[in-house]
Amino acid sequence: MAFNDDDKKMAAKADTLMTQALATSKVSADSYASKDEAMALTKGDINKMAVRSLLLQASFNYERMQAGGWLYTLMPALRKIHNNKSDLKNSMHMHMEFINVHPFDVTFLSGLVLAMERGKENISTIRAVKVALMGPLGGIGDALFWLTLLPICAGIGASLALEGSLFGPIIFLLMFNSVHFAIRFGLAHYGYNAGTSALPLLKANTKRISHAASIVGMTVIGALVASYVRLSTPLEITAGQAHIALQTQVLDKLMPNLLPLGFTLLVYALMKRNFSPVKLIGLTVVFGVIGKLIGLL
Known part of the structure; x- marks a missing residue:
């Protein structure tokens, strides 16, 4: 069957349109449909996020670790940020991916992520920042809470209890949770404000930041493999x-x-x-x- 010039032009045009459509679909998979920056989250929104973070490990499992609790932490703010249902769906899908971070300092990461969500950063950039920070935050949280704050507060409470004081466990709980909640809520606001002020820099250097965050994440994973996987x-x-x-x-x-x-x-x-x-x-x-x-x- 012979093709005339018009048929060839139409085929070439269809080819071009198909290529453009494929390119567009690839881009949209990593970016939100609505590029308009959402209204700023209020202090109440951030405090609500911090309160919900207390249930971070409520649905802990060995497939996605804290993903269910993580999405529950962010959900009210995500609904406020994404008016577009498709954008909200993509965001929820991404936040149900594997995450494992210290449950006390997680609010710094969630505040930072919400600032990036509000600025409509690319999904790959948000994902890379999550992967890069959850390891270091886990190490910092262990050192700060389990290895420092907990022994100090428990030592003071135990010494009072050994002397027969009923205030031993009460003092322990008050001291530990006063610092715990101050850090949890403080980091939530600090993370969000830091992310908001850094958004212009993030937008100007998205590819570099994403690449750097991916390198940090892979470095952390490599260190975890060497430290925790035992095989000989x-x-x-x-x-x-x-x-x-x-x-x-x-x-x-x-x-x-x-x-x-x-x-x-x-x-x-x-x-x-x-x-x-x-x-x-x-x-x-x-x-x-x-x-x-x-x-x-």
Whole structure:
């Protein structure tokens, strides 16, 4: 079948329109339909967010960790920010992704995220900031609350209780929660105000900030793998009378924590193939038990 010049022009035009449509769909998937900056959140809105953050871990699970509680924390403010139903849906979908942060200083991150949501930052930028900050905030929260504030307050309360004072536990609860709530609400307002004042800078350097945040996030993940994933083998290589320990004399010489890294990458590859976290936990347990029984691990 022969095509004339008009047919070729129409085909070329259709090709161009299809390319433009695909490009537009890719952009819209990462950006909000409404670009108008929403009205500023009030102090009441931020305080409400801080109060709701107390239920951050109410729906904790091993697939998304604190995602349900995180979205519950942000939900009233997100409804106020996004009048467009499609934008609200995209925002909710993104905030139901995996997140695990310290439950006491989470309000700094949620305040910052709400400021970025109000400024209609790209979804990928908001996601990158979340990933980059949740690790450091977890470490800071552990050091500040569990390793510093809790022992001090518990020590004072316990010393009073040992002396027979009924005020021991009361003093402990008052001291600990006074600091806890002051930090929780203070960080909520500080995070939101810091994010609002930084929005012009964020808009001017979105790609750089997103790239930098992604690098920080990957660095944190790499450190977590090296610190928390434990995997080694007792196998030895025998060559004549020589016995070479595979773990210490070969693998560790090539790169420390090579096996934990390899196992983490394997789990990641399986997750990309839609293996659920529950299945991966089961496979990890089976692999560990069998590996120990046959002398591989």
